[in-house]
Amino acid sequence: MAEILREIGMIARALDSISNIEFKEYDLTKGQYLYLVRICENPGIIQEKLAEMIKVDRTTAARAIKKLEENNFIQKTADADNRKIKRLLPTEKGEYIYPMIKKENDYSNQVALKGLTEKEAEKLVYLLEKVRKNIEVDWEFVKKGNKRQY
Structure with missing residues (x-):
C-alpha cells in the first residue's frame, strides 16, 4: 500500500517549518498563522468552530488564540445575543499581516504544484x-x- 500519509506528513511539516521561520519576525510562531488566516477569512468565528476547521483540540486552539490576542493580532468580542459567546476578530495588526501570509501560501502552492x-x-x-x-x-x-x- 502506498505510504501517502508519510508523504502528506512530510509535506505538512516542511511547510509548517518554513512558515514558522518566515513569520517569526512578525511574532507568529507554532502555527499561529493558521488561526489568524481563518479568523481573517471568517471574522466573528467562535473558538470551537475555528478548532474544528483547523482540526485541533480546544485546548490547543485556546493556547494559540490566547497568544494571538496577547500579541494584538486578534480580539475577542462578546456576541450580541449571548454574552458568554466570544467572537474572534482580526485587529488592524492582524489584517495587516494577513496578505503576507496569503502571499506565502500562494507561493507555497505554486512551488508544490510545479511540474x-x-x-x-x-x-x-x-x-x-x-x-x-x-x-x-x-x-x-x-x-x-x-x-x-x-
Missing part, C-alpha cells in the same frame, strides 16, 4: 479532499472519546 498540469493539480486537490473527508470521520469519532478498531 503538474492544471488537470493533474485539479485531480490532486480532488483526491486530497476525498482523503481528508475519510479522515474527518475518524477524527470526529475519536474526538468524542471513542477508540478506533484496527
Whole structure:
C-alpha cells in the first residue's frame, strides 16, 4: 500500500517549518498563522468552530488564540445575543499581516504544484479532499472519546 500519509506528513511539516521561520519576525510562531488566516477569512468565528476547521483540540486552539490576542493580532468580542459567546476578530495588526501570509501560501502552492498540469493539480486537490473527508470521520469519532478498531 502506498505510504501517502508519510508523504502528506512530510509535506505538512516542511511547510509548517518554513512558515514558522518566515513569520517569526512578525511574532507568529507554532502555527499561529493558521488561526489568524481563518479568523481573517471568517471574522466573528467562535473558538470551537475555528478548532474544528483547523482540526485541533480546544485546548490547543485556546493556547494559540490566547497568544494571538496577547500579541494584538486578534480580539475577542462578546456576541450580541449571548454574552458568554466570544467572537474572534482580526485587529488592524492582524489584517495587516494577513496578505503576507496569503502571499506565502500562494507561493507555497505554486512551488508544490510545479511540474503538474492544471488537470493533474485539479485531480490532486480532488483526491486530497476525498482523503481528508475519510479522515474527518475518524477524527470526529475519536474526538468524542471513542477508540478506533484496527
